[in-house]
Amino acid sequence: MSDDHNVTVDLRGLVCPEPVIRTKKIFENNLIERVEALVDDEVNVQNLSRLARSIKVGFQTKPDGKYHRVVLERSSGGLQPENIVETQPQTSTIKEERNSTVVLITKNTFGEGDQEFSEHLLNIFLQTMYDSGHRPRSILMANTGVKLMGPNSPFAKVLDDFQKAGCDVLACGLCVEYYGLKEIVPKEQITNMFAICEYLDAAGKVITP
Amino acid sequence: MTESIGNKQLLTVNSRTSGCSAKISAAELNAILSDLPKPICKELIAGITNFEDAAVYKISEELAIVQTIDFFPPILSDPFLFGQVAANNALSDIYAMGAKPIFALNVLSFPTCDYPLDTVKSILKGGLDQMGKAGAILAGGHSIQTPEILYGLAVTGLINPRKVLTNGGARPGDSLLITKPIGTGIALIGLKAESLSAKGQKVLMEVLTTLNDGLLPHLERFPIHAGTDVTGYGLAGHLHEMAKASGLACKLNFSKVPLIPEVSQLANEGLVPAAAYGNRNSFQKWVSFKEGIELAHEDLCFDPQTAGGFLLAVENEKAEECCAALSKTSMTAAIIGSFEEGQAGYVEVYP
Numbered sequence: 096m097s098d099d100h101n102v103t104v105d106l107r108g109l110v111c112p113e114p115v116i117r118t119k120k121i122f123e124n125n126l127i128e129r130v131e132a133l134v135d136d137e138v139n140v141q142n143l144s145r146l147a148r149s150i151k152v153g154f155q156t157k158p159d160g161k162y163h164r165v166v167l168e169r170s171s172g173g174l175q176p177e178n179i180v181e182t183q184p185q186t187s188t189i190k191e192e193r194n195s196t197v198v199l200i201t202k203n204t205f206g207e208g209d210q211e212f213s214e215h216l217l218n219i220f221l222q223t224m225y226d227s228g229h230r231p232r233s234i235l236m237a238n239t240g241v242k243l244m245g246p247n248s249p250f251a252k253v254l255d256d257f258q259k260a261g262c263d264v265l266a267c268g269l270c271v272e273y274y275g276l277k278e279i280v281p282k283e284q285i286t287n288m289f290a291i292c293e294y295l296d297a298a299g300k301v302i303t304p
Numbered sequence: 305m306t307e308s309i310g311n312k313q314l315l316t317v318n319s320r321t322s323g324c325s326a327k328i329s330a331a332e333l334n335a336i337l338s339d340l341p342k343p344i345c346k347e348l349i350a351g352i353t354n355f356e357d358a359a360v361y362k363i364s365e366e367l368a369i370v371q372t373i374d375f376f377p378p379i380l381s382d383p384f385l386f387g388q389v390a391a392n393n394a395l396s397d398i399y400a401m402g403a404k405p406i407f408a409l410n411v412l413s414f415p416t417c418d419y420p421l422d423t424v425k426s427i428l429k430g431g432l433d434q435m436g437k438a439g440a441i442l443a444g445g446h447s448i449q450t451p452e453i454l455y456g457l458a459v460t461g462l463i464n465p466r467k468v469l470t471n472g473g474a475r476p477g478d479s480l481l482i483t484k485p486i487g488t489g490i491a492l493i494g495l496k497a498e499s500l501s502a503k504g505q506k507v508l509m510e511v512l513t514t515l516n517d518g519l520l521p522h523l524e525r526f527p528i529h530a531g532t533d534v535t536g537y538g539l540a541g542h543l544h545e546m547a548k549a550s551g552l553a554c555k556l557n558f559s560k561v562p563l564i565p566e567v568s569q570l571a572n573e574g575l576v577p578a579a580a581y582g583n584r585n586s587f588q589k590w591v592s593f594k595e596g597i598e599l600a601h602e603d604l605c606f607d608p609q610t611a612g613g614f615l616l617a618v619e620n621e622k623a624e625e626c627c628a629a630l631s632k633t634s635m636t637a638a639i640i641g642s643f644e645e646g647q648a649g650y651v652e653v654y655p
Contacts, residue, residue, distance in 0.1 A: 112497040115574040138581050142574035145599070149572045263589070268335070289334035290589060297647055 100128040107135050107162060114139045115146050118167065122150055129168045133159065140165055195299035196231040198224075199291075200240035205304050214249075220304050221253045225260075231302070233263035233294050235286070241270040245279040267291065315378040315386060315423070315453065329582035330537055350401065350470055357400035357532055358461070360468050368465040372397035375411045375456020379492055379610060380512075383423045387430020387455060389512040393535065393611040394457035395438050399516040400533040400614065402469035402523050403461035405438050410445025413454040427455050437515055467523065472549030473530040474617030480554065480641040481627055483518065483634040484511050484613025486539055486604055487567030489577045494570040504565040510635060511564065512611050518633030519614055526626040527619035534612030538583045540605040542615055543651045544590045546643075550617070553646025556653045558601050560640040571600035571607075579608040596655035605653060617643055 102121055106114040114134055121130050134140060140156050140163045147154035153168040204213030205220050224231075234257055236243055243250040244266050258264045265286040271277055295301055328336070342352060349368065350360040358372035374394035380386045391408070398405040410431060414424045435442055440459065491508045494500035500508065516533060530550055534542050539561070547554040583606040593602055613635065618626045623639055631637035 111578060112493045112575050116497050116499075119573070136578075138576075138578040141581060142576055145572060145574035145576065145603075148599075149574070287331060287335045288338050289331075293589075293649070 099126055101131070102127055102129070103131045103133075105133045106139065107133055109135075111138065111142065115142050118143060119146060119150070122152065122167070122169075127169070129166065132165045132167070134163050134165055136163070139163070143167065195297070196229075197294050197298035197301050198231045198234045199295065199301055199303045200234065200236045200243065201238045201303065203239045203242040217243075217304060218249055218253065221250065221257075225253055225256050230260050231257075231262055232298070233265060235265055235267075235291050235294060237267040237270050237291065239270075239274070241266040241274060241276060241280070244271070244284065245276060247279075263294075265290070315381045315383055315419075329579070330541060330586035331582075349465055350468060356470060357397040357535075358403075358459075360401060360403075360463065360465070362465045366464055368463050368468065370398055370401050370403040370461040370463055371458070373411065373456065373458040375454050376610075378453050378455075380495075383426035384430040384433075385509070385513070387427040387432075388434045389430075389611055390427075390455045391431040391434035391457055392513055392515060394459050395434065395440065396516045396533045396535070396611055398459050398461035399519060400469070400531065401461070401463060402467055402520070402531070403463035404517075404520065405435075405440040405459050405461040407441045407443040408435055408457040408459040409443055410447070411454070411456045411458060412445060412447040413450035413452070414447065415449060415451055415453070418451075419453075427453075431455065431457065434513070434515070438517060469523065469528065469531045470549065471530060471532050471546045472551075474546060474550035474552055474643040475529055475619070476552060476643060476645045477620050478529055478617040478643045479620050479623035479639050480543075480556070480643065481616040481618055481623065481630065481637060482534070482539075482561065482613050482640050483516070483616075483630055483637050484514065484534075485562040485564045485636060486534070486609065486612070487564035487607060488512065488610045488612065489538075489580060489607040490567045490570050490575060490604065491564045492610070493575040493577050494566065497575055499566075499570060499573070499575065501566060504567075507564050511613075514611075514635045516611075516614060516634075518630065518635075519616075521633060522626060522629050525629070526622050528616050528626070529619065530617040532615050534609045534615055536579065536583075536608045537587070538580065538606045538608050539615075540591045540651055540653070541583050541587045543641075544587050544649050546615060546617065547651060548590075548649030550643060551648045552643045553648070553650040553652065554641060554643050556605075556641040556651060558597060558605070558653055558655055560638055561604075562636050562638050563604065567604060567607075568598075568600045571603040576603050577608060580606045583608060590649050591651045591653065593653045594655065597653055601653075601655075 106117060118130055118132060121127055143165050144154050147167050155166045157164055205216035206213055254264050265284055266280055268285045268287050271280050271285055347362045349362055350356040358370050360368050360370050362368045374397060378386045395405050432442055488511055491500055491504060530546055532542050532546055543554045580603055627637045627639055
């Protein structure tokens with residue numbers, strides 16, 4: 096769908112910096128109000144969000160199958176670049192005042208017993224921890240512990256609460272892959288054994304329920 | 305298939321990444337290496353463990369050999385210049401250990417069907433030119449046919465084992481020095497986008513082709529406790545490696561960091577190499593940006609460097625004097641931060 100004011104472009108397969116250059120050139124025409132671009136990967140999305148910020152146009156993005164659809168729009172209506180949370184990295188990974196406790200979850204149950212009951216118990220444990228104001232530096236999940244992840248998991252809310260409170264909630268990538276959860280665990284929450292070792296080494300205290 | 309302009313084929317056309325941007329990310333490398341056995345050998349005094357720039361193997365109490373290998377796809381369309389830069393980048397790893405390079409072997413993969421043989425000759429001539437400047441000789445090499453061009457060197461150097469400069473060894477209170485401006489990854493993307501001015505290009509070429517040998521005369525004169533060269537992991541990544549290996553935290557004052565002209569503006573416009581995002585993913589857990597640091601400055605901290613300058617931990621009392629001396633033998637020299645007691649490996653970036 097292209098007309099005098101709207102342009103749709105397919106920038107897949109182009110090597111950096113080509114997608115940014117082409118989009119910038121399109122916007123050099125003052126008549127163009129809106130560019131919708133299809134790009135290969137997250138890097139192009141990030142670079143186009145920076146371009147949007149510098150030329151002061153709105154920016155929106157959503158996944159489109161294995162690709163990404165990016166909309167840059169001159170007039171309002173688009174999300175202003177200032178509001179794009181995903182381009183902002185975590186700015187406070189180190190806070191002296193933050194608790195240095197790490198919660199290491201290596202199975203999806205609290206103790207051994209009836210599976211369903213033990214899972215429920217683990218959820219109660221995390222919820223109680225959150226409600227009583229404990230804010231660990233990170234919650235690390237490995238082995239069947241990674242099954243806590245995913246939007247439809249009963250643990251989704253409490254893990255999300257912890258994350259919003261500044262806690263790093265991370266799952267072992269190898270485990271996520273092994274248990275076939277790669278599609279539902281967000282990329283930025285996947286970590287590796289190296290990082291897990293670093294967290295544990297730097298921890299003041301490690302809690303394993 | 306190769307794109308051509310007139311009769312001149314563009315060297316960089318098949319390169320999806322460039323220079324140190326072509327490195328496998330630290331996070332991926334850790335995942336690959338974590339299961340492999342680590343060598344245990346008392347003669348190996350620097351190696352895989354602390355992500356050192358080169359391996360150092362002790363032959364006797366007085367002598368150690370230093371060995372490194374480094375190669376990458378074309379970052380520039382001029383083959384001679386590309387050869388110079390690739391060789392410079394490889395030689396730099398030897399200097400980064402405080403050693404002097406003595407000889408090198410070429411590492412080459414080249415599609416002889418797609419490009420004239422003169423192109424590959426020029427690449428090798430560029431490499432030889434740089435080795436000549438370093439006083440190292442070419443002793444051989446290995447070449448194969450591949451669809452993508454790759455060039456670099458395996459370099460051997462010599463050092464007294466007691467004088468090896470490693471990532472670890474920085475002491476609390478040490479000043480942090482740098483000897484070249486930052487921003488080659490972003491500037492190279494800017495060059496590819498034809499958005500880098502003549503002035504910016506001049507500084508970029510100077511960074512890429514200046515030898516890092518300017519450190520050697522000062523190693524004996526000043527209390528330099530640790531050092532590395534800034535390459536693929538970017539400023540923040542290499543500072544993390546130094547701080548971690550030294551068991552200290554690092555404070556970086558971004559306003560003091562020398563930059564290649566225009567790189568902040570280029571980063572603002574989205575001309576950021578993919579590997580900078582890879583570095584961000586690998587290292588952001590260890591980096592804290594204080595209020596006032598712009599997104600472009602963060603990108604510059606993660607920007608992968610090719611043939612970057614040195615990062616040195618120098619005793620605070622002697623830092624000014626060392627900086628003045630280094631500025632005479634290096635491209636530039638600046639004090640950009642310090643090492644402090646704190647969580648090992650953490651890098652705090654102040655505006």
